[in-house]
Amino acid sequence: xxxxxxxxxxxxxxxGLYDFTETIRTQLRDWNVRxxxxxxxxxxxxxxxxxSENWDPTARADLETFMERLVPERDSxxxxxxxxxxxxxxxxxxxxxxxxxxVPIDAGKLSLGQWQGIYVFEHRVRxxxxxxxxxxxxxx
Amino acid sequence: xxxxxxxxxxxxxxxGLYDFTETIRTQLRDWNVRxxxxxxxxxxxxxxxxxSENWDPTARADLETFMERLVPERDSxxxxxxxxxxxxxxxxxxxxxxxxxxVPIDAGKLSLGQWQGIYVFEHRVRxxxxxxxxxxxxxx
Amino acid sequence: xxxxxxxxxxxxxxxGLYDFTETIRTQLRDWNVRxxxxxxxxxxxxxxxxxSENWDPTARADLETFMERLVPERDSxxxxxxxxxxxxxxxxxxxxxxxxxxVPIDAGKLSLGQWQGIYVFEHRVRxxxxxxxxxxxxxx
Numbered sequence: 517x518x519x520x521x522x523x524x525x526x527x528x529x530x531x532g533l534y535d536f537t538e539t540i541r542t543q544l545r546d547w548n549v550r551x552x553x554x555x556x557x558x559x560x561x562x563x564x565x566x567x568s569e570n571w572d573p574t575a576r577a578d579l580e581t582f583m584e585r586l587v588p589e590r591d592s593x594x595x596x597x598x599x600x601x602x603x604x605x606x607x608x609x610x611x612x613x614x615x616x617x618x619v620p621i622d623a624g625k626l627s628l629g630q631w632q633g634i635y636v637f638e639h640r641v642r643x644x645x646x647x648x649x650x651x652x653x654x655x656x
Numbered sequence: 657x658x659x660x661x662x663x664x665x666x667x668x669x670x671x672g673l674y675d676f677t678e679t680i681r682t683q684l685r686d687w688n689v690r691x692x693x694x695x696x697x698x699x700x701x702x703x704x705x706x707x708s709e710n711w712d713p714t715a716r717a718d719l720e721t722f723m724e725r726l727v728p729e730r731d732s733x734x735x736x737x738x739x740x741x742x743x744x745x746x747x748x749x750x751x752x753x754x755x756x757x758x759v760p761i762d763a764g765k766l767s768l769g770q771w772q773g774i775y776v777f778e779h780r781v782r783x784x785x786x787x788x789x790x791x792x793x794x795x796x
Numbered sequence: 797x798x799x800x801x802x803x804x805x806x807x808x809x810x811x812g813l814y815d816f817t818e819t820i821r822t823q824l825r826d827w828n829v830r831x832x833x834x835x836x837x838x839x840x841x842x843x844x845x846x847x848s849e850n851w852d853p854t855a856r857a858d859l860e861t862f863m864e865r866l867v868p869e870r871d872s873x874x875x876x877x878x879x880x881x882x883x884x885x886x887x888x889x890x891x892x893x894x895x896x897x898x899v900p901i902d903a904g905k906l907s908l909g910q911w912q913g914i915y916v917f918e919h920r921v922r923x924x925x926x927x928x929x930x931x932x933x934x935x936x
Contacts (some may be wrong), residue, residue, distance in 0.1 A: 517657055517797055519831070519935040521900070551659070553695060553791060555833060556902050559909030561849040567755045569701040574736035578744040579734060579751060586726075586866075593861060596854035604858040607849050611859060612788050615725040615847045616898045617913075618756045620661070620697050620789045627789055629699030632755075649900045650908055651833060653793070653933070673833075684872060692800070693835060693931060707895045709841040709887050714876035721873060726866075754846055758896045759856055760801070760929045767929055769839030769869040793933070795799040 518654035520547045526646045528638035530565050531602075533576045536648070537634045543627060543650060550624050551656040554615045556634070557649040562606035564613040565591050565648070570633030577646065584638075587638035613637050621652070658794035660687045666786045668778035671742075673708065673716045676788070677774045681766060683790060690764050691796035696757045696774070697789040702746035703754040703778050705788070710773030723749050723779075746779035753777050761792070798934035800827045806926045808918035811882075813848065813856045816928070817914045821906060823930060830904050831936035836897045836914070837929040842886035843918050844893040845928070850913030863889050863919075886919035893917050901932070 526536050540554065544622060558565050569575035587605045594604035617634070620627040628634075636646050662683060666676050670754045680694065681708050684750040709715035734744035757774070768774070776786050802823060808814050820834065838845050850857035862881070867885045874884035895915070900907040916926050 517659075519797075519804050526913075541728070553661055553793075555898055555900065557898065557907065559853075559907070559912065561847070561911050566751050567701070568751060572736060572738065574738075575744065575747045577703075578736045579748055580733050582748050583728070584735075586864070593865075594825075594858050596852060596858045598852065604855065608856045610857055611846050611848060612752060612892060614755075615894075618695055618697065618898055621789050622661075622696065627697065629701065629787070631701055632699065647909070651900050653833075655877070657799075693933075706891050706893060707841070712876060712878065714878075715841075715884065715887045718874050718876045719888055722867070723886050725873075749867055752892060754895075758835055758837065760835065760931050762801075767837065767839070769841070769927070771841055772839065 519539045520652040520654060522650050524648040524650055526636045526648060528636060528646055529643045530581055530641055531638055532550040533635040533637055535570065535633045535635055536631050538551040540634060540650065544621060547652065549621055549652055549654045552621045552652055552654040554626060555619055558615055559647045559649065561610055561648045562640050563636055564615060565617055566613050566635050566637050568635055569631050571631050609639045619643050657768055660794060661663055662790050664788040666788060667774045668776060668786055670781055672720055673775040675710065675773045675775055680774060680790065684760045684761060686790065687795045689792055692761045692794040694759045694761055694766060695791040698755055699739055699787045701750055702749040702780050703776055703786045704751050705757055706775050706777050707719055707772050708775055709771050710778055711771050713757065726753040738786060742781050749779045800932040800934060802930050804928040804930050806916045806928060808916060808926055809923045810921055811918055812860055813915040813917055815850065815913050815915055818931065820914060823902060827932065828932045829901055829932055832901045832932055832934040834899045834901055834906060835931040838895055839892055839927045839929065842920050843916055843926045844890040844895060846893050846917050847898055847912050849913055851911050851913050882921050889919045933936050
């Protein structure tokens with residue numbers, strides 16, 4: 517068994533979903549991994565990850581709208597607002613989604629379903645560069 | 657260390673929770689795994705997984721009711737409805753629950769707590785066969 | 797490659813977030829792990845885990861308030877209340893957060909972001925001792 521590691525940097529420009537599936541795929545090809553497990557870990561508390569529908573943009577638009585409605589910026593009860601109105605909401609939205617993901621690799625490819633893509637979910641208004649640690653346990 | 661893999665197929669007939677803990681246990685016995693880590697990955701965006709209370713059916717009924725209330729089909733703001741009124745809600749409910757799970761294996765068994773079961777959470781109305789990739793890193 | 801395992805016991809005294817990052821760090825030093833993957837699994841359905849902001853206590857206070865509002869104890873539709881008004885809410889809150897986490901280890905340390913801490917999220921009113929299974933795949 518073998519171990520590979522890198523840090524992916526995903527640039528974001530405001531709230532929303534950013535597909536980085538292809539970045540992961542390219543890295544797997546570079547390492548020539550046939551089979552194993554891919555671990556992703558985002559080092560932030562105001563951005564997170566999701567595996568979501570990658571075909572119809574309306575599916576992602578609805579997910580973004582849902583989060584705006586479930587954790588609205590304008591709620592009056594937040595106490596954590598040092599960095600602005602997106603401060604408390606960012607951390608809460610991150611908690612409701614994912615900080616770590618594990619995805620199998622088979623036949624040299626991520627074993628995603630036909631309609632699955634891997635996204636950074638940015639919860640901040642301002643641009644950021646988000647760090648995702650990528651680790652691979654290579655079995656073959 | 658050793659690597660095992662299979663694809664589990666879970667039949668669903670409408671929205672709700674489907675316990676497949678026993679299917680995983682049977683597979684572990686077939687592979688004769690004593691110790692290691694079990695990885696589960698569901699290849700869908702309109703069904704997900706949860707680890708939930710497995711003793712009292714009312715705990716699961718309340719979870720299903722909660723999701724119907726939090727992400728109701730009748731909301732007017734959804735734009736993703738090509739496949740019907742359960743379309744947008746399916747993807748959102750999947751995001752709020754789990755696509756990947758990792759569970760330790762000890763002494764030949766899944767190390768679940770006394771009241772934990774592993775479930776497919778179906779978010780679609782129509783019947784489906786859901787694919788869950790099962791991978792095991794065998795340490796002993 | 798090497799495998800390490802232990803069970804962490806986290807004492808809780810009522811609802812809220814309990815930081816146990818330092819407990820994990822101490823264990824990694826004891827095992828002298830330089831590089832690999834750390835797996836955490838909580839064996840409960842009425843307590844869960846989150847990776848959250850660890851600097852400003854208001855971020856955690858807002859997360860706790862959010863959960864009280866999203867899954868309130870006083871809702872009339874719950875059917876699962878054998879163990880009290882925190883019964884159904886505990887399981888639902890656990891589902892919305894995490895039962896399993898995977899965190900990379902590099903240079904002898906957990907590779908958390910600067911503001912990330914690892915927490916048990918207790919959803920019960922009464923005191924508990926919560927068991928978190930800690931497993932480490934040591935690569936170096």
